[in-house]
Amino acid sequence: MSTPLRAQAEVSAQCSSCGLHELVSVVLARSAQGAWQPVENTGNFLDRWRRRTRPGTRPDPVLTTVQIDVCPVCMGAWFDRGELDVLSGDLGDVEQVLAPELGRAQRPCPHGHGLMVEQQLPGLIRTPVDRCQRCGGIWLDGHERRKLAKASTREGQGTKTERWLRRGAIWAAQVLTHLPVEVDNPARGTPWVVLSLLVGLFGLFLLQVQGVIDTYTWALVPGRLQANGDWWTLGTSILLHGTWVHILGNAYFLYTFGDNVEHLFGRWRFLAFYLAAGLVGAVAQALLTTKTALPVVGASGSIAGVLGAYLWAFPRQRLFQVILWIQLQVPMWMYLGVWVAFHVVMGLFGTGQGAESVAWFAHLGGFLTGLGVTPFVLAWRRREVAHRVRVPARPAPGTAVALPP
Ligand SMILES: [Zn+2]
Ligand SMILES: [Zn+2]
The missing domain is CATH 1.20.1540.10 (Rhomboid-like)
Structure with missing residues (x-):
């Protein structure tokens, strides 16, 4: 049984980092090894073939799935309230450790709530992240997302040996x-x-x-x-x-x-x-x-x-x-x-x-x-x-x- 963390209305927004693509939803599922992998047919035909031919990387359907909205060009991602906590796993409550707001960002919330505010994620990411004060969602740029993935090792790309x-x-x-x-x-x-x-x-x-x-x-x-x-x-x-x-x-x-x-x-x-x-x-x-x-x-x-x-x-x-x-x-x-x-x-x-x-x-x-x-x-x-x-x-x-x- 696969239960999305939260059934969200479809986001229809332009990527606020690069502007070159609309956000598309990607379902991530936790595999038996604890790594997060996209469930959908993302990537090109080679990636899809690799996933199909390597059964070990197939996500276990019983474990948690999370649906996030990402830009396929710059890899920036939007996390609705609570989703980042699930993905970051060991780090605990990411949203609780957010430092007080730094100022108004130039980026609008993809749900249409107006401009977001910049906040610091202490210790994890040096640059401020954008957060909507109205819905509590968080926007991470592609390189911020990669840093977080490295820090938390949950969204990583497979095992160290691999x-x-x-x-x-x-x-x-x-x-x-x-x-x-x-x-x-x-x-x-x-x-x-x-x-x-x-x-x-x-x-x-x-x-x-x-x-x-x-x-x-x-x-x-x-x-x-x-x-x-x-x-x-x-x-x-x-x-x-x-x-x-x-x-x-x-x-x-x-x-x-x-x-x-x-x-x-x-x-x-x-x-x-x-x-x-x-x-x-x-x-x-x-x-x-x-x-x-x-x-x-x-x-x-x-x-x-x-x-x-x-x-x-x-x-x-x-x-x-x-x-x-x-x-x-x-x-x-x-x-x-x-x-x-x-x-x-x-x-x-x-x-x-x-x-x-x-x-x-x-x-x-x-x-x-x-x-x-x-x-x-x-x-x-x-x-x-x-x-x-x-x-x-x-x-x-x-x-x-x-x-x-
Ligand atoms: Zn983008
Ligand atoms: Zn919002």
Whole structure:
């Protein structure tokens, strides 16, 4: 028998941290080991498959379940009165230890009770949390929620052994490939556009390998473009790849970062953005490179665009990266800062075969497209979400937030 702690009216509110999504309810259930796990079909198809194939992680239906409302983009969460106490378990009555109010927060209560107040959770979280004085609910930002999950170890991600095994496996893979790994940023739902792009890109590459597609004909050769005017190669070059390592690396980045960006942008907007970033990258390469006889292929411009979009949307996100055999957690902005500096230096001064096989300016062009376009897409998203929900995150000045009777 599964009993929700409290039957609450459906919350219809815009996330008050990022504004990029409406809150969705997630049912958490305590497993036999005491860890909290989402019951619903959250995460992408891989997460769901993993949960199904590992019976040990299936929650015990007899134990407590709690329904909370979370933002699937920034992982911020709303806890109705009492829910945080149940989740934090050993800590006891969290709501009792809340320090006196610090001041009015800029965030409205998702139930429509007007602006919340900031309060301190002593010892657990240094930054103040937001609490509604009328209904007693508490809002935690994504990073606050993670800190609390760590402190209370109840909402954690499985056992310690499991976590270390996972870290070890990631480390071994990274020593071999030097690819970054997202620390924890599950996307909600299956990224259909990303998966279709991957199938398409691999399909085309197989045709190249078979010799059905003549790579040189469809590659971007800046000198030939100038002489013959074969401008369509700007479009075809971004769909082809040079080697297996090239396509596998691109596919990895597209899958890792693209799923979150697709979810955030919406399918068609993501597809249009992906193609536009690739085209801008190809144009940048054609205009800026001095090696005009070298053929250029690859989706790297599009993928660099996705990285730029990801940076705007998730600047606090951390990546695992192995540097000199040591696995570090590097913030996204630092990783991409080094990435951009490296590209500028290599684009301007890089010599030798290794440097010449990479379209540095295509990467930079795509990345700058991502940086330039994404703030507008995010503003567009926030307006859309605000129109869909009952309680928008930033009520227009002068509009009173309606109080229910
Ligand atoms: Zn959010
Ligand atoms: Zn309230």
